[in-house]
Amino acid sequence: MLGRTAIRLIVVMLVMAFAGIAQGQDKLQNYFSDAACKVKVTTDPTQKREILDKSFDKMFKALNTVQGSPLISKDDKVGIDHYKAILQEKQDELAGLNGYERVSDAQLNAFADYVVQDMEQAKETVTISLVALLLIIIIVILVV
Amino acid sequence: MARAFSALRKRSSAHPFFHERHASVLHAFWRYCCLALGLFLFSCGPAPPAPRETAPGVESARPPGYIVVCVIHGDGGYLFHDPDGNDYRADEEALAGAKRVAERNPEAEVFIFHQKRRRHFLLFFPRHDGEFYYYRNGRLLVQESYWRDQGQSRFDPEVDLYNRFRLEEQPQPIRLFLYFGHEIPEIDGTGYDASYRDRAFTVNDLVDGLKRITRDSAKFDLVVLSTCFNGTPHTISALSPYARYIIASPGNLHLSYFDLRPFEALDVGLRDGDVSAFAKQYARQSFDRLTKDIQTEITVAVYDVGRVQGFLNSVDSVYDHALTTLKDEMRTSVEHCDCAEDPVYVRPAMSEGIDVFYRPARFGRSTHKQVHSGWECLKLLK
Numbered sequence: 252m253l254g255r256t257a258i259r260l261i262v263v264m265l266v267m268a269f270a271g272i273a274q275g276q277d278k279l280q281n282y283f284s285d286a287a288c289k290v291k292v293t294t295d296p297t298q299k300r301e302i303l304d305k306s307f308d309k310m311f312k313a314l315n316t317v318q319g320s321p322l323i324s325k326d327d328k329v330g331i332d333h334y335k336a337i338l339q340e341k342q343d344e345l346a347g348l349n350g351y352e353r354v355s356d357a358q359l360n361a362f363a364d365y366v367v368q369d370m371e372q373a374k375e376t377v378t379i380s381l382v383a384l385l386l387i388i389i390i391v392i393l394v395v
Numbered sequence: 396m397a398r399a400f401s402a403l404r405k406r407s408s409a410h411p412f413f414h415e416r417h418a419s420v421l422h423a424f425w426r427y428c429c430l431a432l433g434l435f436l437f438s439c440g441p442a443p444p445a446p447r448e449t450a451p452g453v454e455s456a457r458p459p460g461y462i463v464v465c466v467i468h469g470d471g472g473y474l475f476h477d478p479d480g481n482d483y484r485a486d487e488e489a490l491a492g493a494k495r496v497a498e499r500n501p502e503a504e505v506f507i508f509h510q511k512r513r514r515h516f517l518l519f520f521p522r523h524d525g526e527f528y529y530y531r532n533g534r535l536l537v538q539e540s541y542w543r544d545q546g547q548s549r550f551d552p553e554v555d556l557y558n559r560f561r562l563e564e565q566p567q568p569i570r571l572f573l574y575f576g577h578e579i580p581e582i583d584g585t586g587y588d589a590s591y592r593d594r595a596f597t598v599n600d601l602v603d604g605l606k607r608i609t610r611d612s613a614k615f616d617l618v619v620l621s622t623c624f625n626g627t628p629h630t631i632s633a634l635s636p637y638a639r640y641i642i643a644s645p646g647n648l649h650l651s652y653f654d655l656r657p658f659e660a661l662d663v664g665l666r667d668g669d670v671s672a673f674a675k676q677y678a679r680q681s682f683d684r685l686t687k688d689i690q691t692e693i694t695v696a697v698y699d700v701g702r703v704q705g706f707l708n709s710v711d712s713v714y715d716h717a718l719t720t721l722k723d724e725m726r727t728s729v730e731h732c733d734c735a736e737d738p739v740y741v742r743p744a745m746s747e748g749i750d751v752f753y754r755p756a757r758f759g760r761s762t763h764k765q766v767h768s769g770w771e772c773l774k775l776l777k
């Protein structure tokens with residue numbers, strides 16, 4: 252009886268892992284798109300900025316947590332660093348730091364779209380393994 | 396099977412504890428087992444080919460004036476969102492567009508190859524990861540699933556299917572090749588397929604496929620690379636023997652890709668057989684559509700292959716040397732740049748034979764960059 256239960260549990264875990272791997276990359280893209288949608292339904296520019304800023308912070312926390320994990324390879328750490336650098340540029344531009352002109356209130360919706368589109372294109376140049384990707388998703392969704 | 400079941404039922408009915416209800420339960424169980432087995436075998440086997448409306452190569456329809464070969468890579472991260480937050484899969488969208496092109500061109504012979512992510516039935520049984528569609532005179536004649544990992548060369552399965560169904564005797568048709576996917580690497584190339592991480596795919600593999608498709612016949616009149624960063628001296632030079640005109644993006648290209656709608660009426664767009672004019676109009680239209688919603692950089696370039704040879708010859712050795720140097724470098728230490736920004740590539744003939752449609756990103760560090768040479772190069776990050 253115990254053996255049968257253990258087998259069932261393994262099968263369920265395999266199925267979940269398989270589904271997670273297949274959708275891991277998509278979840279990461281959905282994260283920024285969801286933030287952009289929230290920005291667009293908000294009329295107050297201060298709130299728009301807060302939504303974007305929080306989405307960056309949350310992602311940074313997840314990336315830092317995953318980067319510190321012993322499960323992550325050296326290559327993944329380099330990939331995550333690259334991803335963080337791209338994200339940092341966006342956050343700096345939003346706030347007008349590091350040589351950037353602050354994104355004007357009128358442009359916040361367009362900027363939110365820019366973040367979505369640039370991060371969708373970043374996946375071509377940033378290599379992060381599926382394991383790391385899954386960890387990031389889990390942390391973003393469940394922990395942070 | 397039915398006979399065995401009857402025998403079992405006969406034997407069981409003699410048993411003192413056997414009731415008719417047990418027999419019906421047993422019968423139902425047996426039927427479900429058969430159904431499950433049938434479904435299992437069906438899912439593991441090749442998808443049944445679509446009924447051919449007419450046997451290819453036999454019917455007497457007029458010979459096609461256009462041959463369109465379309466390769467759509469879908470084995471990777473191809474999800475994108477529109478400004479309303481709706482999500483799309485770039486390969487599925489491109490496939491739908493390619494099918495429309497095939498159905499709306501009664502004068503065309505269209506080959507569509509959809510390279511899909513490898514999936515498994517019940518986790519362990521692999522399913523086909525390629526889907527082939529063959530249209531002629533606007534009608535789907537063949538739909539066939541195939542395995543992508545067969546053969547030595549990357550495009551072996553696609554070239555085999557192309558040769559199996561293409562019409563042998565044709566007067567000079569206009570030949571078009573369309574590729575949709577992520578940037579085709581010039582070096583390394585491993586990891587391009589999510590399902591086959593160790594399998595490499597580079598520009599040389601694409602060139603090999605084109606070489607075998609064109610064989611001794613004429614070049615493709617137009618090759619469209621709907622990818623990021625393939626408007627480079629190396630890629631254009633490598634494709635030169637097999638293309639008269641090439642459309643590619645030297646920069647990032649959003650996953651909504653180039654617009655396929657102009658291909659839906661080839662009889663109109665190519666009425667005079669002027670591929671050059673069609674290519675420029677197509678590039679313009681794609682650029683206009685992309686600029687509506689896209690906030691990142693947009694660059695679409697048309698290369699007149701005959702006229703860009705002077706520039707290509709003058710930078711070939713420099714670019715190849717850069718590629719060789721970069722081969723051993725880590726991918727993250729390499730950055731794309733406009734060739735015009737690196738003095739070693741600047742030549743007087745740089746803009747000869749090339750039409751560029753460019754708009755900088757609306758945000759980021761490059762908003763001030765107002766022109767693009769149409770050529771993309773690689774540089775080491777410091």
